[in-house]
Amino acid sequence: MTTEKYFALVMAISMFLGLVATHSMPASGGLPKSAERSSLAYYSTLAGFHDNVGLVLPAENFEVQAIDANDGAECTEPLNSQSNDHCASPGELLAGFSLTSSNGNGVVILGDQDIGQEGWVAGAKEFIATTIISFDDADITAVAMDVLAGLAGGLNVHVQFFDLQGSLIGSTQVSTSDRLVSEFIGVISSVPISRVELATTQNGGELIDNLRFGTAQDPIFQDRFEVTP
Numbered sequence: 001m002t003t004e005k006y007f008a009l010v011m012a013i014s015m016f017l018g019l020v021a022t023h024s025m026p027a028s029g030g031l032p033k034s035a036e037r038s039s040l041a042y043y044s045t046l047a048g049f050h051d052n053v054g055l056v057l058p059a060e061n062f063e064v065q066a067i068d069a070n071d072g073a074e075c076t077e078p079l080n081s082q083s084n085d086h087c088a089s090p091g092e093l094l095a096g097f098s099l100t101s102s103n104g105n106g107v108v109i110l111g112d113q114d115i116g117q118e119g120w121v122a123g124a125k126e127f128i129a130t131t132i133i134s135f136d137d138a139d140i141t142a143v144a145m146d147v148l149a150g151l152a153g154g155l156n157v158h159v160q161f162f163d164l165q166g167s168l169i170g171s172t173q174v175s176t177s178d179r180l181v182s183e184f185i186g187v188i189s190s191v192p193i194s195r196v197e198l199a200t201t202q203n204g205g206e207l208i209d210n211l212r213f214g215t216a217q218d219p220i221f222q223d224r225f226e227v228t229p
Helices: 002-017 044-052 219-223
Strands: 042-045 072-075 097-101 107-110 119-123 131-135 142-149 156-162 167-173 183-191 193-200 206-214
Touching: 042 044, 042 131, 042 167, 044 142, 044 183, 097 119, 119 131, 119 167, 131 206, 142 193, 156 183, 167 183, 193 206
Parallel strands: none
Antiparallel strands: 042 183, 072 107, 097 131, 107 119, 119 206, 131 193, 142 183, 142 206, 156 167, 156 193
16 A cells, blocks of 8 residues: 555544544734744744854755655654664664654655655654654754645644743744645744644644754844743
């Protein structure tokens, strides 16, 4: 069974069981001009993000040797630099992050064009699950990635950012223009980010690519925030 047929089967079963529900979303769509909370700043272009971070962060593009183009695989959670399964070998993925799903039923890596998308992508295996990115270090203040919805275009991907205590720093939603067309989201935070959670409206199967994370080096970025205690 191809990965695309697998996803179609999962969606059909979910709808039959009545499991498909719309994730709670903010009222406004797209990338906001300012953050919901003053401790976050959002960027809709990679160039703008890097200009404010103060350095170019390496990207994890999930192009692993075990998964060819037009192919995909289910991966053991957590998916990270220590993974040693049919998805990735130890040291193959960028160190410092782990990818998991909210229901613990696995994540996937899909090779270029496996379901029609450009490049290798990763995310929660089941549409009803949220994709979670957790960071190892306690000094991550800059995060960026390309996000897309696997089910249909026009769906919003709700992205939440949490601090080291597990409290919500802020959130936004990225509007996808078409099915499997990626949209960029970047954020700089005045407090360290411990994890990011992504969920698509109508359980549309959110996927990510080109994950970047690190510590913002530009000292003037702090002046752009009015931090709320």
